[in-house]
Amino acid sequence: MSHSFEFKFTGNIHVQSMDRQAGIFIGERNSAVGWSAHGKANNVIGGISGKSNLLYENVLILNDPDLIDTPIDDRDIHMSFENQVEEKTANLTFESVNVNTMQQNSLVSIGEGHVTGMDANEKINEPQGSIYGNGNISLGNYNVNNDQDVLDAIIDDRDIKIANVKKAE
Template identity: 75%
Template sequence: MNHSFEFKFAGNINVQSMERQSGIFIGEHNNAVGWSAHGKANNVIGEIGGHSNLLYQNVNILNDPDFIDTPIDDRDINISVENPGAEKTSNLTFESFNVNTMEQNAVVSIGEGHITGMDANEKVNQAQGGTYGNQNQSVCNLNVNNDNDLVDAIIEDADVKIASVKKVD
């Protein structure tokens, strides 16, 4: 097998925001096996980004009285197979890259990678989400979160994940 990999990176990596199940993979060989996302999110006001935002005298009420809330059963099977017999040549040259926002299950991958089946499970209730940036103001607001579920966010995630399976001749 002929394999050559040349990677030149002389600049900066700038990331402003990353959510759950997001990643940056840099290198000759990257494996991320078994990623997926399941969940429930209740947001009255989601995320605030930028600068000089003003939230003034708001009343945010989140009422989530579900009897059964978000049962998730994720039975994925994820397999990553590498074929070592292929000839590969990779030449990558970067000065820099900039990522403003990476949401759930987002990837920046540089180089050879096997990224399969990303996995994340959650339930989120937010009367007001995150505030990002500078010179943001939140003044005289009222946030109420009422989540009186009897059964809340049952998640059973019994995945089978196999990575770097080498082919045998």
């Protein structure tokens, strides 16, 4: 079996912001098996991107007194199989890749990609949230997040993840 693949990438990769479980795969064959990202984040304000953002006189209060906080059970089973590639020809030409914002479980894949098993379970307490862009203004806000749970963000993510990856001879 013959496999011909021509890949040309002559420019730049520009990424402004990536969140958890995000990826950029560029190439002839990209394989990602069994991605996992689990967690809990308490963020007051969160992320701010861009230029000239103004946060003025904000009062941010986050109170999260849980008795049990984010128990995670992530017993994954990962299986990856390689198969022979059938006869084919592929040509890819790119000058540049621009990514402004990639959120959780985001993917940019250029080329022959085999991405399986992505999962990202998460609990976030984020008064204010994320601010993206240019020239955003947030004035005189009062943000309160009071999360009075006894059990918080129970994540039971036991997966069987099977990947079928093509292999060139």
